[in-house]
Amino acid sequence: MREIELKVNGLRRKLGVADDELLLDVLRREFGTTSVREGCGVGACGACTALVGGKSVSTCLSRAARFDGAEITTADGLPDDDEVVDEFVANRAMQCGYCIPGFVMMAHELLGENPQPTDEEVVEHLEGNICRCGTYSEIHAAIKAAATRRAARNERATA
């Protein structure tokens, strides 16, 4: 058991975690983040994806103790006017919805690194996430639309 501090969706907390506890379980239990979910337990489906310092992490493989001091973002903590969320909704990029928050976080990571990804770059980035309903076309379209909207917003901001 050790004490760590996590900042999850802007909320900072000190908490005790067992050495082998997974970040996934700590996020769900301690912070009530329903958007990170176990799908495979081996980092192969992406349903548990969160961003740690802007980088995607498979929380089902990560020991919470290693994240002392980390800033973590999950899909349910995104701001109300989040462009990626808006475009996923507008493009109908959800069916059962279980895997979708993982795709949303992957989209955030991608657009953070590469504001105007090509189609190939979108595909490469999302390859590790599985949507069993097969919503890939809609997810792809949503990310492209979010990139366009974000570029327009940035242009307005710098104008």
Place this chain on the structure above:
Amino acid sequence: MTTVESRSSVAAVGERWARVDGRAKVRGELRYAADQPVRPCLDVAVHRSTRPHAKITAIDTSRALAAEGVVAVVTGADLYAEFGDRLMTGPAFSDQPCLAYGKVRYVGEPIAAVIAHGVKQAREAAELIEVSYDELEPVHDVDKAVQGAPFVHDELRPSIVFGDLKHLRGKRDTNVNYEYNLRKGDPSSVSGTTVSYDFWCPPTHHVPIELPYAAAWCEGERLELMATTQTPSYVRQSLADLLDLPLNRVRVRTAPLGGSFGAKMYDRLEPLVAALAWTQKMAVKITATREEAFLLTTRHGCAVAGSMTADENGMIVASTSDVRYDTGAYADVGPRITAKSGLVAPGPYKIENVRVKSRCVYTNKPSAGPFRGFGVPQVTWAHESLADELARQLGEDPVEFRRRNMLREGDIAPVGTPMHSADFLGSLDAVTEAIGWGTPFVKQEGTLVRGRGVAVGVKAVLTPTISNAVVQLNQDGSASLLISTIDMGQGSDTIMAQIAAEVLCLGEGDVRVIQADTDVTPYDTITAGSRSTYHTGNAVRLAAENMRDKLVELAAERFGVEATDIKLTSDGLVSAQTQETVSVSELLHGHFGARGTTLTAEANFSTSWQPYDHENGLSPQVTEHWFAGAAAVQLTVDTATGRIHIEHLAVAGDVGRAINPAMVEQQLSGAAIMGIGHALFDQMVFDEGQIVNGTLLDYQLPSIKDMPDKLTPIIIESPHRTGPFGAKGVGETTIIPLAPAIANAVRDATGVRITTLPLTPERVLTALEEQP
């Protein structure tokens, strides 16, 4: 008083309404079953068999019981002592115990359950249980299983769910638990060009990304359960039978499912948690790991020895199919699959001489059950490969060959039932036009060879089934819909709301669907087999019509006019005679004299069938209606690596009428993408009964990288005379013809006919090398 113009043109049905809770799904705020608040539960983990077929001679639970955090350890024998033969559940045969006793029948079968404080403690303690076995000879494949001993079960024990299985009770010395035979004409009496092959589809897994979960506890003298299930009404009955309780002492709740595709129905984790909660008087929950989910159910592996014969005019004159479904250690709904899919084994063609022998066979493997398509993709793999090969051997275009032989409106299918609202021709024409069938294309580029293929599919809707719906109209004009259909991604909550809204002239967001809860929502047979849009949709339509009639009566009373004079519009109720109008809200307030009141209406919708003759398999109405779909594909095969790349995939399904076209397109595309997996790489691999690829590191699923360069979903609408606004279901339609369409394109590109799925690069390369 103002004159209102009727706005009945404001429609709900046919509109692309946004999915209910779409934003909550994207943000991850929607609560699935495991996220629902329930009372604090102890965790359950199970110890599993390491033998495919063995007698259990002893179980030592002492080390597990002594482990930290462990509250109780329960064996199958403990439960059998409590419940006797009631421990055996199953929709067709009462053959499956939630914990094995006496005997194990597959590697991974649960034998004992540990109840502990914490998942980790439970799982670790489960490892400490020691089981002694006396090994029996196992049977691993269907062909060996049909020949005779060893037998997986000593005796067949049909459940009471399917009355037509009763005659099998007590049957011994067989692994064949059901056999369906279709006999029409005599295939041996005709001559012509015949093609025949042996086909094989391996078992596959559904892999919904949400893991199976169930929690149960006692509430006084009642049993309550929250679980990932698409069959809450069935589960209530099954648990009531198990615990010997009246139905009103069992409550089953569920939540939106994170996918299912057939994996979360009938008896999965529910009997186990119910039995533990009831006998131990504890609140317990179990979440399957992904590895365990692979052991809960699978899609049937299936062998088909088939032939098809055409005469000199290119007419199909005979078809034979010997179909063997591998149902594993427990029958589940395999007997239904065997019959319902066996009866379409000849395909959507007019054929005078037909033989089908379809058998459901026990082996020592995890139990197989329903999976999107309900066994039909496996027989379609055979009949669409045969039809294609026959056309090619006749030197004819495979599309024209199919068009000539296809069943049309009013034609009698080989099973004896007429076709209505099953537009095979429209589906076939749409997909072939989409990919430019008949237009020239570059056949070869270096090591890449290019081809086109097509396939069609036919499936009968699950019949007979029963649906009920209750509409509660709130005083403010909003509505609540009580149904037990489960939204598992197909969008039923949205389209049921659209159906109710269409009748009641309500707008988007005005109708809320209540989560299935057997204490609250009325009986619905199951959410499966693409039946809900038609069956539950009709119940919802009828309930809404009853509500409309009630509103009309109230308005007639209020206005002092005849009910026939009143019309419901989106602005409320209006009298044609007096031009008086009243909103629904005012009307209900006036009637009850209070705010927040509700008006309730309900309806039932049931379908019937005429059971097939057990001698010849024929029935004049074997199903309520038919599904028709088609797929066409253009692809390349790399002759150096064996890799298949899909350039364009077009899929079409006849849905009668699209209640929500956007969601229909997602169902068509989603089923096609799942079908790409089955065609190219999805398969469960067993070694002596042990799954060797039961993790998502080893089990390949279609990712965004496997998407075709272009995917075209096409909605065909051939309205059904009794569907709600002409509608019927869609979820399975395009997975059915997918694999043969791809294999037929590979045949077109390479000249090689492959008859075993999936079409992995290794298999393609081997076939190319062995090409005569």
